[in-house]
Amino acid sequence: MLIERKWKKWIFFYIPMTVFILFTLFPFYWMAVTAVRPDPELYRTWRQASATPFWTLEPTLEHFRELLKTTAFPQWLWNTMLIAIVSTIISLICGMFAGYALARLKFRGSEFLGTAIFVTYLVPQTLLFIPLADIIREMHLGNTPWALMLTYPTFLIPFCTWLLMGYFKTIPKELEECARIDGATRFGAMVRIIFPVAIPGILSAGIFAFTLSWNEFIYALIFMSSAELKTVPVGVVSELIRGDIFFWGQLMAGALLGSIPVALVYSFFVEYYVTGLTGSVKG
């Protein structure tokens, strides 16, 4: 290790690190404080003095109560969860299959297909949402969860395929060859040997896909119109702002509650998530 003087460490490490931490986490802190602050304290203008600017002495659950009473928030949470899980599972299955085929099987056009899938990975949702809405309507999928369960995989499958293809390539091919000699079919060797060995990679892809689905906004905004079918991000935007009035307490309560499940999943699988994240950009 290189040796450093103390003051240098303060200037070059502790101070910047603290600033980074404050910058990163303050909005979440503010979200939480706002959610439990009573309205009179909340709507205090920038000129008014305050004894407790950054916290509150009278925390209240009023906003949460109102949120649950006046909106279908639990339903939104459930929708988001269901859609995220189903689209993640669909994408994982497609990604595992396609990733395996691209990593292991020899067939004409495999290189082209790999590139094509990579390119679709880079197609943003905002490029296609207008015709896609039309297609969804024509398939009579509009305003059903399937509209999202089937379209989220469009940005998850390329990612899962790409990540898992890389992972499968790191598994010695002798493993499945041995399984095939032992009596397994190609498909059997893939399912019984390669997939179990690839569980860490599958988990990484799954966690990352789950957070991406949870995060998705524009498709959910356009494809879902009934209030009780919305996902959390869309519900919060469309139901908690009436006209020009922002119910900031409820908004922040909703934002907090809507973030907790994905933050929990993330915190249990940080390492897998990071692997997925860094793997997602590896060539």
Add this chain to the structure above:
Amino acid sequence: MVGAGSAAGAALPGERVRISRLTRMLESEKLLAAALLAPGVVILVLFIAYPFVMAIWFSLTSIRVGDAGEFVGLANFTKAWSDTIFQVAFKNTVFYTFWATIFKFALGMWLALLLNRHFRFKRLIRASMLLPFIIPTVLSAFAWRWMFDPTFSVMNWLLFHSGVITDRLPFLSDGDWAMWCAVLVNTWRGMPFFAITLLAGLQTISPDLHEAAALDGANAWHRFWHVTWPLLMPVTLVVVVFSVIQTFSDFQLIYVLTGGGPANSTHLIATYAYQIGVASGLLGEGAALSLFMFPVLFAVVWVQLRFMKRMEGH
């Protein structure tokens, strides 16, 4: 005794593997590959390739909600090109992408270098640094919007009471300010992605290299410039490409933060396309607006593919 087994074993039932004809067909490498690729390819063709073709078709017609419209050639594109709001939106998109990417990269690199050191609670801090990237953007953008609120802004409160300002800052109520605010929020959200991927890149660099360079008398800056940076180049390029695509096509952040206002001064291509295509129901014009993103995205992807090919060559 096993020795006798090789002869006796053949007589045992079940020596042959029994499988159905279908699974036997999948022993063919090509058929299996086709079967495995089919589900994913079907979804991608149905919901990416097909809509893409539709987008082009839409953009050439005057289709609107409830009216199939007719072929109008490039009229939608020429109309957009002379539309002053679109011109602003296009400039905004470039501005937003350019500055946000620069800040995300610079701060992300700095943060990665900090996180690459040994300190207490490292794992916890690294994990919490990724939160802005995990939490749904729409939800965190609301927190920012609340912090930028014209009347109740905590930042104005803080700056005013600490004597830095005498009048409130027009965070979101002035077009220029609002664009910079959007850049700030985007930077906040995307910086962790840069930091963590660059950190992963840093961790693959052997410390020996740094110690060798230090022994050679290189100072910290020289070590970064001559050792770290060249080795980080490949991962940097990829991360930048991803970020540029994401930022250039961004929608949700502006949608929540300003909704394109005040006075349509903060639209991005995507939010303006949404306003025209969805809110006003002019599908053809909206599709044409979206497609203005395509050449830029295409160029970026092309650079990326070229780069990948070159990397494979080595």
Add this chain to the structure above:
Amino acid sequence: MANVTIRNLNKKYDGGFHAVKDVNLEIRDKEFVVLVGPSGCGKTTTLRMVAGLEEITSGEILIGTRVINDLPPMDRDIAMVFQNYALYPHKSVYQNMAFGLQMRKYPKDEIEKRVREAADILGIGPLLERKPRQLSGGQRQRVAVGRAIVRHPQVFLFDEPLSNLDAMLRVQMRVELKRLHERLETTAIYVTHDQVEAMTLGDRVVVMKDGWVQQVGEPLELYGKPANKFVAGFIGSPAMNFVGVAITDLGGVLWADAEGLRLKVPPQMAERVRAHAGKRITLGVRPEALHPATGSDHADYSFDTAVDVVEPLGNEILVNFRAGGAPMVARVDPAVRVKAHQAIRVALDPERVYFFDEKSGAAI
């Protein structure tokens, strides 16, 4: 009956590389055949075609009387031990060994019985519940062999199974494999690049080079009657000494001449060498057929040189010197005292001199 027949076997890889060329091989039931050759000569490719892991470009492979060209690996009733063992990392040793039987839907108690039997033979009984990563290299190797033998397959295939072990363990496992084969009496094809392994294990040895089979024969046959210069140099350690010589016919007696060297062509060779009179050919003599000359050695088979380097190995001494413009090694009794740079007269055993065609390398 599990004899393996390979007819005109060829393999061209996608890039156009011709890795296996016209291999013909008849492997008898219960025979232990070793494919040996330098790295990249096509041994693994050949083995993988027998296993069904690599497509056959042309030719035929039969097990018994059945052509198996188009059978998937699972239907070939073979077992293979890989160089990296290929143990399933997520399965215990027991599950690893049971997998092949499970795939063939054997009853549970039969599986249990066979796995325990095999584990006892290999001495891995206490390890059955461990995962592969909790095993040492030698133990993994045994598990890999165990996994192959529980199935009682018609043919065993081994691809350099010992090359990841340290030298001591390798010698020990070599003996165990030989014992195991004697016990199981199953046809085996074994691939290695190590000629010692090939000679000790093989009932017959197949020497390959650049995709061609050079010679097939029992170990001592390869050693005693190498078909060509490559086999002669490959089999035996230290390798056979070669020196280019010109053959001259002096009144019916043939002489092999090289720079500062004149040796008489031994009478038993004279017949065949005569055709090459006046041409250059290669003379080969094994290090163990060279020794310091004593009074009883004939002058026609001796020459003078100076010792270069001496390598005392304990049970023998390797003496390096130059003769006829080529470096040579003699393997001599440790009782002989030789020092570096000392002048020495070396004699060769006229019964053990070989001649090879200079161009084709074929034995004369």
